[in-house]
Amino acid sequence: MSYHHLTMSERECILRMHHNQKDITQIAQTLGRSKSTISRELHRNTGRTGYSAHEAQNSYTIPRQACKPHLKVMRPERQKHIISGLEQYWSPEQIIGHHGMSLCTTTIYRALKNGWLPTVLREKLRQQGKSHKAEGEERRGxxxxxxxxxxxxxxxxxxxxxxxxxxxxxxxxx
Structure with a gap:
């Protein structure tokens, strides 16, 4: 069984239908959701002024962003050391060793690949890291x-x- 979080457009639909005195069953059938999902949504996010789709979305996204792990590479002081090391053509091993960071070299390669660090610095690497096969059709057999x-x-x-x-x-x- 998979669970899909309510989207902003679904919350706006709940707001309109709830405002038009539609019951939970009608809202659930329209959205193709369970009645309990709609009931919980209305119960959690109805205040003195009634249900607010905007406030419901904020109460969903803010805690969700806070629970995600923060990347070690994204800390400004580390980024400064990594960028300055790469500009001097240092290897990730040298950068970590020189600054005494508790960081893995693969994290630096991954940060460059995923765009968390300026991609211009990729050219400054002496080795480009492990090459990965492009995802595609399986050819074995x-x-x-x-x-x-x-x-x-x-x-x-x-x-x-x-x-x-x-x-x-x-x-x-x-």
Whole structure:
């Protein structure tokens, strides 16, 4: 079972329908959500002035942002040391050793790759880190230039010629 958080547009829809005296069941059916989800949303975020979609969204996002881990690389004093080290063509190992940081070298490579540090500094690295295969189609176990059974000619599908039958038994699935 997967749970999806309410979006701002769903909260605005709840606000409009609740304001128009629609009951929880009607709101839930319109949004394709559970009645308990709508009930909890209204109960948590209804104050003296009534339900507010904007305040409900803020009460959701602010604690959520606070619970996310803060990246060690994003601390300004560390960024300053890392950037100055990279500008001097130091390796991540030298930067960490010189400044005595409790940081992993892969974190610096990842920060450069993901854009957490200026990407211009990538060129200053002596080594570019581990190369990763691009995500794509799995090629293991497939036969190159193989024609699937659905795309074969009718003669080949009938296996009336010599070679049509042997190809299926030797080569396997495409």
């Amino acid at each position: 497939t036969i190159p230039d193989c024609i699937s059974k659905g795309k074969r000619s009718t003669e080949a599908a009938a296996r009336s010629r010599v070679g049509d039958w042997e190809g299926d038994t030797v080569a396997g699935k495409c």
